[in-house]
Amino acid sequence: MEVVRTIPGTRAAIDALRRQALSVGCVPTMGALHEGHLSLVRRARSECDRVALSIFVNPTQFAPGEDLAKYPRPEARDLELAEREGVDLAFVPSAEEMYPPGSATTIRVSGLTDGMCGPFRPGHFEGVATVVAKLLNLLTPDRAYFGEKDFQQLQVIRRMATDLNLPVEIVGCPTVREPDGLAISSRNAYLSSDERRAAPALYRALQVGAEVIARGGRGGQAEETVRAALAAEPRFQVQYVEARRPDTLKRDDLPGPPMVIAAAVYLGATRLIDNVIVPQRNPG
């Protein structure tokens, strides 16, 4: 595995692959790699000749007061895991390499960012859209892989890639969960053992909401059901529960799927998000 820390180094490494007509799959991460990230690497390996993984804790996607300073950065362990999974190229830039003095460009995706995490994380999706565009322009992959756990992020990235005509396929991959249902996240490491025991109730509540939709209920009913289920866990402070159409992230008052039911809760000082997607039923 080649580890590159500079933009020119990355361009040279990618150009070398391109000259051999090899396809490239890209997995952008903030490091602190877990089974969710590794599932993206495995999918990329199965679909592309070479896999490039980026590790960059992007400061511009943290809102003021968020956990930028304490976000875990176990770089040596991350590189070991990446190598073991067969990553070919690890791009590990510094913040200065990604945002040299004079940087002045931001990408905004409107509409999709109005609800869910958007209002609670000002500037977050601009930071995400901008850094992902940069990484995709640098790594010029054929496909880029993102987890469905950050569903709103995934849809924002899809929209951005389509709107800017980026020559890349954005691939969304299923959320990887612990045996008790908790969605795997780098931020789970912040949980105390008591909090960790309470955490799977988030996913259970979302599943109950998904049942409401699958049986032909409306988004508002599903949200009420999820809120009631979350209220049973006194450790949760609920930030939002929202049922929205997966493609547009819009609300409407029509019953049934397709729907994404998403929630954010605080468990102590730790913010957890999760979602369940209820797909369109096959006609007939």
Next chain:
Amino acid sequence: MEVVRTIPGTRAAIDALRRQALSVGCVPTMGALHEGHLSLVRRARSECDRVALSIFVNPTQFAPGEDLAKYPRPEARDLELAEREGVDLAFVPSAEEMYPPGSATTIRVSGLTDGMCGPFRPGHFEGVATVVAKLLNLLTPDRAYFGEKDFQQLQVIRRMATDLNLPVEIVGCPTVREPDGLAISSRNAYLSSDERRAAPALYRALQVGAEVIARGGRGGQAEETVRAALAAEPRFQVQYVEARRPDTLKRDDLPGPPMVIAAAVYLGATRLIDNVIVPQRNPG
């Protein structure tokens, strides 16, 4: 010359060039081609194996009340000129092809857009940055060519390409002028014959300002000199006169070059812009 009107058609045409390892130069235009555009095409031809020209009157870069509806669109003549100049690929999309329903992404370059045309054309540079990013992602050129006449636009595009790590070299080309000094522009066609006779006074005034800088004067002095010179032509309504550092488009109070002196004036209903660049003197 191949004329393509769809995004998939353009990708296919560009992919075919790429498979032959041919370099591509790109000249994005709004059509109504004139000697300025053709000079860009000639430069691209001299530096690249193949030249792609786009013709698209981008609605998102016109501020409300501007001349979007009346902007000239002589497509047949444009294609004839492009073919005659040896353009290989003409991309002529509709607004629907470039902005299908659901489009929601915009690119903003801050700082560089604070002065000069920025305050007078709200949304203009966002429209420019966004459409140029789209065109560059579609045409994936090695080099893209823009005129120095739209100097602020050129610097915004350079900044955007650098910040988003676009794998392209942005090439700025000298302003092409009529024999009497008027910068060639598609909007010159709006001028009455009286206005046309008055128009070259804009460039003459900017040249007087450039002399002030070249002799070691400050930006503010150059601006005063240009304003006084413009006042001698009663048909001009001056929108701005600004002396700024070329790279950053910032003001400062230090004397001498490098400097760009730019102005916008109305001549009847027609808005004209022009600029003169005073380069850094070679040391010694």
